[in-house]
Amino acid sequence: MALAATENYAPAMRFDSAERADAPIIDARNIGVTFRVEHGTVEAVKDISFQLYRGETVAIVGESGSGKSVTARTVMGLLSRRAVVSAAAKVAFNGTDILTFSPRARRALRGDRISMIFQEPMSSLNPLHTIGSQIVEAIRVHAKVSRRQAEARALELLKQVQIPEPEARLKQYPHQLSGGQRQRVMIAMALSNDPDVLIADEPTTALDVTVQAQILNLIRALQQERGMAVVLITHDLTIVRKFSDYVYVMQHGEMREHNTTKRLFEVPRHPYTRRLLASEPQGGAAPLPANAEPLLTASDVRVSFMMRHGGIFRPDLRELVAVDGLGLTLRRHETLGIVGESGSGKTTFGQSLIRLNEPSAGEIRFDGERVDGRSRADMRPLRARMQIVFQDPFASLNPRMTIGQIIEEGLVVNGLGKTRAERLDRVKDALEAAGMPTDILSRFPHEFSGGQRQRIAIARAVALEPEFILLDEPTSALDLSVQAQIIELLRKLQAEQGLSYLFISHDLKVVRALCHRVIVMQHGRIVEEGPVDAVLSNPKTEYTRRLVRAAFDIA
Known part of the structure; x- marks a missing residue:
């Protein structure tokens, strides 16, 4: 009107x-x-x-x-x-x-x-220069001070923005800092001349x-x-x-x-x-059938990586344990959330369950079959039944392929659809299920918005008619209204196709709206788990309480 x-x-x-x-x-x-x-x-x-x-x-x-x-x-x-x-x-x-x-x-x-802090500090900071030299430059462009005075001011600024070990950080490069630390550096640079x-x-x-x-x-x-x-x-x-x-x-x-x-x-x-x-995430997951059987189970899963320290001639290899003896049970038609801060091991754990990385120990079963220890060839028959949707659809969709080719590729690889016409029908059905028109098959990923690309990524996954989808931060980069549309789409697909989701996220509002149960991870371990309402309404650990306060009561 x-x-x-x-x-x-x-x-x-x-x-x-x-x-x-x-x-x-x-x-x-x-x-x-x-x-x-x-x-x-x-x-x-x-x-x-x-x-x-x-x-x-x-x-x-x-x-x-x-x-x-x-x-x-x-x-x-x-x-x-x-x-x-x-x-x-x-x-x-x-x-x-x-x-x-x-x-x-x-x-x-x-x-x-007048100063400005940009959205992505890794793109705004020069990777070839140390943090200290970049803050010093920002100061000396506008103030007539010596380098020594500018360096003292840079150290003072890093202390003001509460960066740990500020003296050491001045000599480090952007890639050596976490996302939060890089953003603090951007704030320090923006405040360097008291705007x-x-x-x-x-x-x-x-x-x-x-x-x-x-x-x-x-x-x-x-x-x-x-x-x-x-x-x-x-x-x-x-x-x-x-x-x-x-x-x-x-x-x-x-x-x-x-x-x-x-x-x-x-x-x-x-x-x-x-x-x-x-558009704020509303509602909750539909009740589970009382007789829902386990689809994916894991116990004592451990994933570690060898990290190189020291110089070229005297390398020092140390083991980094990313996932430390974890287990879970995901039932059919269920959405299980995994939450935690960056570096907690969420994505590593999720990807180990579908064998995108190799667990060093533990047992993983999909529909009763053990999948840990299987070769890539032995995993292939299961690939159509377990799919993944990544956080950044633009990075996960091949920019040189059309939408039709991107979705059809999985069907060809997994031998689904006897003829090209049959595969094309499945591609169109998947696009319709994901809420996208079917006349976009000849277009390329860059021609779509972020929300549309995420729908295409979901269509690529559901085209194979999987039973399980790993959703790795699928809504974090989307606007609120688009985020709400994706949540509704995932609910609709789950109801229509009986899908089970493992939903990895740091957005507790989305987790509350979509998941039946939630697992809270910190430093590669599970610190709390249970029904989503119980965990988010009455968290038992201080770490979970801190996450909940930060998500719902920013103050």
């Missing part, structure tokens, strides 16, 4: 502007950005206005492609050469329109008075819930200490509710609604905002 002309949920000025005695530190008006492409132009942002005041946090939310990051990059002056900013656009920083600045003046402002404004673009998307809570609490503490204004770009509504003062909602490059955080969550007015808020 079309909105009435008088219903303007996103006026140019904030609804609380009359209550503010101070002026905005950033007052952006009429931002429009188009990109020149091969066959014309794409309008990425259309007439966006927003205000940011000192000491507060403003959240910009919306799905992928809504224009959130383009808006932020316009403020930073980091758009590509193909971008054209509308003539009517103005971005006033402390009362001065910075869009009129020369490139040199914008560079002086960027990283000094007035910090723009955080999806700063916690790829992080575990506990690390995510630490990073957000760190940003809030530093904000309160320094009086910074923060723009938080995210699609996680739990974060928005806990950390922001004012919220802007974007869709298709347009501002749909804005309001104070409390008001927007209590009374969302635009249909898109209501749909976004309703």
